[in-house]
Amino acid sequence: MAKAATKRKPEFVSQHIEIGMANIENPNWSRDHDGVKTNVRYVQQPINIRESAITTLAAKGVIDEAQTAAADRFRALWERMGGAGAGALDYSREPVDGGGISEPITVRQLEAGFELRSARDALLKAHGEYAYRLVGYIAGQGMSIHELTETRRQRDTMTDNLRSYLDVLAILWKFSTR
Structure with missing residues (x-):
């Protein structure tokens, strides 16, 4: 058969x-x-x-354009700050003629750090330390809201909080004038 x-x-x-x-x-x-x-x-x-969680929320219409732009800028700054670019100086390496000195931290990373600090200060002033952590988890690290919550009520509350935190960043970076 x-x-x-x-x-x-x-x-x-x-x-x-x-x-x-x-x-x-x-x-x-x-x-x-x-x-x-x-x-x-x-x-x-x-x-x-x-x-990412931000593109999902934007596609469903949960967050508006200014909030999406603020989250995208936060993500770009977060990615510019971390990982492969920052490293310690290796003094055991022999300098090569014509080669430049490798900088452990670039100017772009410093500028991103200053902008993230101003974002943290604005969020801290408006909502407290939890606001910066939540934006860092979702917009920076790319975690989803489902990973951070267990119930529907927690997801709804976290989404509402995220929207108000992104409003603060949108006003800070002049994407919105609410």
């Missing part, structure tokens, strides 16, 4: 990928040709909704 054929998922589909459409500003848009059908200001672009 022959076995029934089963449908196979394509290999590129993953449980961590969900494609959605996002409106982004057209990089080729020009004010001179505004109103022309071939020169639209916003275009649709496919994105992975499950890339």
Whole structure:
């Protein structure tokens, strides 16, 4: 007796990928040709909704554009600060002619650190230490709200808190004037 054929998922589909459409500003848009059908200001672009908790919340309409921009800036600063770029000086290495001295911390990392400190100060003043930690967990480290909570009520409360914390950052970085 022959076995029934089963449908196979394509290999590129993953449980961590969900494609959605996002409106982004057209990089080729020009004010001179505004109103022309071939020169639209916003275009649709496919994105992975499950890339981070921030993109998921933005795709579902839970956070607005200013909050998303503040979270994206926080994430960029967080990534600029950490990991591979910072390291200790290795005094045992022989200097090579023509080679520069490797800096353990770059100027860009210092600037990111100063901006993150101002973000921490603003969040601390408005909401306390927990605010910076939550934004760091979700926007910086990329953790999901489901990883940090157990019940639906906790998720809803954490989402509301995150929205108010991102409002503080959006005002600080002039993405919003609420």
